[in-house]
Amino acid sequence: MSEPLFAGVDAGSSATKCVLVDAAGRCLGHGIAPSGFDYAIAADQALNRALDAAGAKRDRIERCVSTGYGRERVEQATRRVTEITCHARGAFEWYPQARTIVDIGGQDTKVIRLNAHGHTADYRMNAKCAAGTGTFLESIAVRLALPLSEIDGLAMRSTGRLVMNSYCTVFTSTEVLERIKEGQPHEEIAMGLFRAIASRVAEMMSARDGAVAATGGVVTHCRAMVKALEEVLGVGVLLPPLPQHAGAFGAALLAMKPDDAEPAPRSLSLEVIRPC
Amino acid sequence: MPEAAVKRVEIKSAERLRALMRDYFLDLDAAAASDERRVAWCTSVGPCEILSAFGFATYFPENHGALLGARRLSHELIPRAAGIGYCPESCSYMNSDIGCALSGRSPLRDVYGIEGPPKPDLLVYSTNQCREVQDWFEFFGRREGVPSLGIRPPRHLGEVTPEHVALVRRELVDLIGQIEGRFGLVLDSDRLEEAVRLSSRASALWGEVLATARARPAPLTFWDGAVHMAPVVLMRGSRAAIDYYETLLSEMCQRVTSGAGAVPRERWRIYWEGMPIWPRLRELSEKFQSLRASVVASTYCNSWAFAPYAGGDPLEWMARTSIEIFINRDEVTKQAFLVDMVRRFEIDGVIFHNARTCPNNTNSRFGMPQRLREGLELPVLVIDGDLSDLRFFSTAQTMTNLEAFVEQLEGGAR
Numbered sequence: 001m002s003e004p005l006f007a008g009v010d011a012g013s014s015a016t017k018c019v020l021v022d023a024a025g026r027c028l029g030h031g032i033a034p035s036g037f038d039y040a041i042a043a044d045q046a047l048n049r050a051l052d053a054a055g056a057k058r059d060r061i062e063r064c065v066s067t068g069y070g071r072e073r074v075e076q077a078t079r080r081v082t083e084i085t086c087h088a089r090g091a092f093e094w095y096p097q098a099r100t101i102v103d104i105g106g107q108d109t110k111v112i113r114l115n116a117h118g119h120t121a122d123y124r125m126n127a128k129c130a131a132g133t134g135t136f137l138e139s140i141a142v143r144l145a146l147p148l149s150e151i152d153g154l155a156m157r158s159t160g161r162l163v164m165n166s167y168c169t170v171f172t173s174t175e176v177l178e179r180i181k182e183g184q185p186h187e188e189i190a191m192g193l194f195r196a197i198a199s200r201v202a203e204m205m206s207a208r209d210g211a212v213a214a215t216g217g218v219v220t221h222c223r224a225m226v227k228a229l230e231e232v233l234g235v236g237v238l239l240p241p242l243p244q245h246a247g248a249f250g251a252a253l254l255a256m257k258p259d260d261a262e263p264a265p266r267s268l269s270l271e272v273i274r275p276c
Numbered sequence: 277m278p279e280a281a282v283k284r285v286e287i288k289s290a291e292r293l294r295a296l297m298r299d300y301f302l303d304l305d306a307a308a309a310s311d312e313r314r315v316a317w318c319t320s321v322g323p324c325e326i327l328s329a330f331g332f333a334t335y336f337p338e339n340h341g342a343l344l345g346a347r348r349l350s351h352e353l354i355p356r357a358a359g360i361g362y363c364p365e366s367c368s369y370m371n372s373d374i375g376c377a378l379s380g381r382s383p384l385r386d387v388y389g390i391e392g393p394p395k396p397d398l399l400v401y402s403t404n405q406c407r408e409v410q411d412w413f414e415f416f417g418r419r420e421g422v423p424s425l426g427i428r429p430p431r432h433l434g435e436v437t438p439e440h441v442a443l444v445r446r447e448l449v450d451l452i453g454q455i456e457g458r459f460g461l462v463l464d465s466d467r468l469e470e471a472v473r474l475s476s477r478a479s480a481l482w483g484e485v486l487a488t489a490r491a492r493p494a495p496l497t498f499w500d501g502a503v504h505m506a507p508v509v510l511m512r513g514s515r516a517a518i519d520y521y522e523t524l525l526s527e528m529c530q531r532v533t534s535g536a537g538a539v540p541r542e543r544w545r546i547y548w549e550g551m552p553i554w555p556r557l558r559e560l561s562e563k564f565q566s567l568r569a570s571v572v573a574s575t576y577c578n579s580w581a582f583a584p585y586a587g588g589d590p591l592e593w594m595a596r597t598s599i600e601i602f603i604n605r606d607e608v609t610k611q612a613f614l615v616d617m618v619r620r621f622e623i624d625g626v627i628f629h630n631a632r633t634c635p636n637n638t639n640s641r642f643g644m645p646q647r648l649r650e651g652l653e654l655p656v657l658v659i660d661g662d663l664s665d666l667r668f669f670s671t672a673q674t675m676t677n678l679e680a681f682v683e684q685l686e687g688g689a690r
């Protein structure tokens with residue numbers, strides 16, 4: 001009988017990722033598919049790709065944890081866990097020294113504080129506006145008619161200190177036009193956008209001690225994002241082997257454990273202020 | 277585990293509350309239509325006992341603001357107010373209520389069969405909660421051609437001193453004089469004392485109702501409290517509120533005895549700091565229930581649990597009460613209150629609601645969540661939202677935040 005596998009599926013706003021681990025928590029395969037209109041289909045595709053990469057059959061999967069925006073739609077899931085817990089779990093497995101996880105996704109940005117056991121001590125998500133997320137970059141890229149990879153390439157050549165406003169995506173688009181009009185070099189404008197996101201991250205950090213690890217699609221595809229984070233936060237940023245799959249990896253690790261037994265109930269004091 | 281502990285048992289008094297609310301609004305409507313009676317509008321922690329003693333039927337526009345929020349009408353109404361110059365990021369109660377007046381259609385028609393808010397003869401505010409109420413009432417004062425009078429107590433107090441109380445008392449005396457002068461009335465001091473006694477009694481009973489949630493499992497939650505607090509806000513100073521809370525208290529005590537929790541199989545006990553998110557009250561209540569998290573205490577519901585009146589000068593009690601309330605205190609006093617609540621209710625985690633249009637009822641803006649987290653070593657979460665305006669609220673993000681919060685609690689319990 002072949003060894004059981006544990007799957008994690010992260011149904012994110014733009015991409016659905018899957019990671020398969022064995023009983024020792026080793027990553028055996030991973031896959032990705034565009035989320036598109038239907039998370040169920042995307043999850044299936046990502047899972048098949050991960051299975052292909054692992055050279056395994058679906059019936060080896062013992063448990064599956066889904067996470068991400070579309071976690072409720074992942075039919076294979078035996079349990080659903082938020083992306084906050086999953087990213088924390090995945091990143092901590094790679095970097096037990098990390099105390100802050102910065103996840104910059106398509107739709108939201110999260111900053112998660114971990115304690116020494118890897119448990120979430122505190123977390124924050126960006127406010128409602130897309131500013132500070134992958135969507136922010138994508139919308140500006142469309143505005144500039146440049147692929148994101150080119151914006152990243154430009155930004156990596158920057159030597160200046162320009163920072164763009166990050167309060168609102170629309171305001172930033174206007175600011176980009178103003179900077180173009182002023183004749184600012186394109187590489188400075190491009191880097192300014194990454195710095196804008198990094199400043200939003202800095203605002204969300206409740207503490208600055210301990211190592212910082214970055215996850216999510218933006219740091220996977222844009223080296224300039226890591227550079228901007230390092231610059232604005234003033235620390236080196238750890239980039240895991242599969243930053244975009246950190247949530248799925250964490251979900252797969254959580255799938256290794258059977259559903260949590262409930263902690264022992266605490267004392268049931270029927271204490272009431274007033275005698276009834 | 278007893279049956280009552282695994283299935284949600286509805287609060288029976290809710291039926292009685294509905295009837296009480298209907299009677300209250302029908303009476304207001306009748307008062308507005310009558311030549312013999314007068315209607316006053318008052319702010320929720322304003323000097324309503326004086327108005328009762330003068331014989332005014334008293335209406336509270338903030339309750340209407342909450343109704344507009346709960347009925348999800350704010351997004352249609354706020355632009356009406358914005359159109360005449362009220363910033364859409366100011367109080368969404370105020371903007372919705374002004375927008376509602378401009379639109380000429382109130383949900384009070386569907387709920388109670390009355391045309392809308394009763395036409396006022398007088399508006400009375402207290403800025404002990406915020407300055408927005410002054411501007412809100414002045415809008416209606418201009419529109420209806422009636423006086424908008426108010427008191428402006430000292431704000432954000434640490435210790436409440438006899439001088440503060442004396443100052444507010446003088447404002448109340450002045451207010452009484454203005455009402456007497458404008459309406460040709462004379463305040464009956466016995467009636468004022470009676471109104472204060474009734475008010476204090478209703479408030480004390482309300483406090484006792486809320487305190488039953490110290491039991492495990494808690495017999496009621498913040499979501500229940502947000503509904504059942506209506507009489508202590510709207511009918512303070514009346515016998516009806518006292519009768520209602522006596523009944524509710526006895527029901528809560530029975531629930532404690534039988535082990536009937538508001539959240540079946542209660543696992544986590546949460547404190548809610550800030551205003552309710554009226555348009556999402558039901559969804560949030562269901563979410564917490566599914567997470568087996570009971571929101572057992574809140575600042576908001578406790579805002580109407582005043583210190584008791586023990587005889588003596590009723591105006592002094594009113595003055596003291598109006599400035600002692602949580603919203604009118606400094607950060608140090610607020611924090612001490614929150615710490616005490618966390619201990620008394622055996623709270624596992626605190627949620628702050630950052631209500632974008634009400635900085636006054638939002639306490640997450642000056643480092644309080646961080647201080648509580650560190651001081652009490654408790655998980656603390658801040659969620660963005662609003663009391664009425666859903667443009668500031670993301671359902672998906674909030675629900676994920678809440679689930680992650682419970683996962684965080686579970687992580688700590690492992």
Ligand code: SF4
Nearest residue numbers: 367405406408634636
């Ligand atoms: S306290 Fe807040 S919600 Fe209430 S009236 Fe003032 S601004 Fe509006």
